[in-house]
Amino acid sequence: MKTAQCRIGGLGGVENRGRPNRVLIDLKALEENFQRVRDAVGSHARILAVVKSDAYGHGMVPVARTLLGCRIDGLGVAFLHEGIELREAIPGTFPVLLLCGLCSRDEVSAAVDWDLTPVIFDMDMLEVLDQESGRKGRITGFQLKVDTGMGRLGIRPADTAAFLDGVRRMRFLSLQGIISHFSSAGEEDRTFTEKQIACFEDVLNTARSMGYTLPLNNIANSAGMTLYPESISGMVRPGILLYGGGAGQSAFKPVMHFRGQVIQVKRVPAGTPISYGRTYYTPAPATLAVLSAGYADGLPRRLSNRGFVLLQGRRVPMVGTVCMNLTICDASLCGDVRPGDEAVFLGSQGGAVITCDEMAEWAETISYDVFCSIGSRHHREFLE
Numbered sequence: 001m002k003t004a005q006c007r008i009g010g011l012g013g014v015e016n017r018g019r020p021n022r023v024l025i026d027l028k029a030l031e032e033n034f035q036r037v038r039d040a041v042g043s044h045a046r047i048l049a050v051v052k053s054d055a056y057g058h059g060m061v062p063v064a065r066t067l068l069g070c071r072i073d074g075l076g077v078a079f080l081h082e083g084i085e086l087r088e089a090i091p092g093t094f095p096v097l098l099l100c101g102l103c104s105r106d107e108v109s110a111a112v113d114w115d116l117t118p119v120i121f122d123m124d125m126l127e128v129l130d131q132e133s134g135r136k137g138r139i140t141g142f143q144l145k146v147d148t149g150m151g152r153l154g155i156r157p158a159d160t161a162a163f164l165d166g167v168r169r170m171r172f173l174s175l176q177g178i179i180s181h182f183s184s185a186g187e188e189d190r191t192f193t194e195k196q197i198a199c200f201e202d203v204l205n206t207a208r209s210m211g212y213t214l215p216l217n218n219i220a221n222s223a224g225m226t227l228y229p230e231s232i233s234g235m236v237r238p239g240i241l242l243y244g245g246g247a248g249q250s251a252f253k254p255v256m257h258f259r260g261q262v263i264q265v266k267r268v269p270a271g272t273p274i275s276y277g278r279t280y281y282t283p284a285p286a287t288l289a290v291l292s293a294g295y296a297d298g299l300p301r302r303l304s305n306r307g308f309v310l311l312q313g314r315r316v317p318m319v320g321t322v323c324m325n326l327t328i329c330d331a332s333l334c335g336d337v338r339p340g341d342e343a344v345f346l347g348s349q350g351g352a353v354i355t356c357d358e359m360a361e362w363a364e365t366i367s368y369d370v371f372c373s374i375g376s377r378h379h380r381e382f383l384e
Contacts, residue, residue: 057375313350
């Protein structure tokens with residue numbers, strides 16, 4: 001397996017020298033996860049991979065290249081600058097959807113120039129898009145966002161018919177599909193998600209009754225496509241599943257691995273206070289290992305006295321408060337731990353594994369937060 005390096009910050013040419021921590025991105029696992037998504041949805045639905053926010057910390061351009069090599073049907077980003085970055089880095093005519101829309105005429109003009117597909121939820125911006133497309137002699141595709149219950153971006157479902165009447169007046173636009181967003185598809189209570197699905201279907205029926213044939217309607221995200229297959233329409237938008245996250249989805253492989261080192265090992269007596277605020281006292285004589293990562297490296301501070309790390313293929317508890325650059329663990333049950341030994345915060349070591357969902361649960365957050373926090377702070381190495 002080849003390793004391609006991507007330097008994030010630091011001095012030019014330094015790469016990983018002098019850095020005690022490593023973030024590895026397993027692009028082969030990403031490919032396998034994509035194939036599992038393809039197997040799950042079948043050939044009747046297109047797949048748009050969400051690569052916004054630097055592909056959830058995994059590296060937007062390398063992730064996009066890998067997925068395009070798998071024949072992904074399109075890529076979703078949040079904002080214009082991400083779409084432009086993809087166009088500049090990767091040749092080709094693959095679809096790029098701007099999930100958070102456009103905010104100004106300048107942005108609209110750039111989106112048309114770069115052949116990006118905006119999500120629209122405002123009639124004024126729709127008219128500007130039509131004007132700019134006509135001025136440049138282009139037909140621009142777009143998707144209409146309808147708010148079925150997220151309470152965020154999108155027109156009201158009751159306004160669908162009036163908005164679609166306005167779309168008919170546009171001469172240089174092509175409506176590709178209607179898009180919406182689940183608010184809580186991962187919750188045990190299915191009631192609200194089922195209401196959203198019914199609302200979305202009502203919106204689609206309104207569009208069909210007006211003569212619209214929309215091939216790329218989509219509401220199913222990662223949780224939607226796995227837990228609510230009835231929500232799969234013309235396209236699905238997997239995000240966290242592709243990166244190996246999503247509670248209960250053990251068939252999907254982790255793509256991000258976060259590894260550090262042991263900095264110091266010491267034996268301490270019972271009753272020794274540990275780290276800031278003395279939130280932990282050793283209940284018995286203990287062997288402590290001081291590790292090379294802290295909250296500045298993306299470890300949630302909430303892991304203090306709650307999280308685990310892998311040493312010698314064994315889970316050992318984090319003790320005391322997570323510091324800015326260091327974390328302490330109780331290595332008493334390990335063998336001969338030494339400075340320089342590998343410590344795994346996220347990923348596998350021997351037969352043991354710590355998943356992102358586990359870390360998120362310990363920290364009372366979500367896996368998206370963990371991925372973005374860790375991935376954005378490190379030199380990343382891409383395993384191909």
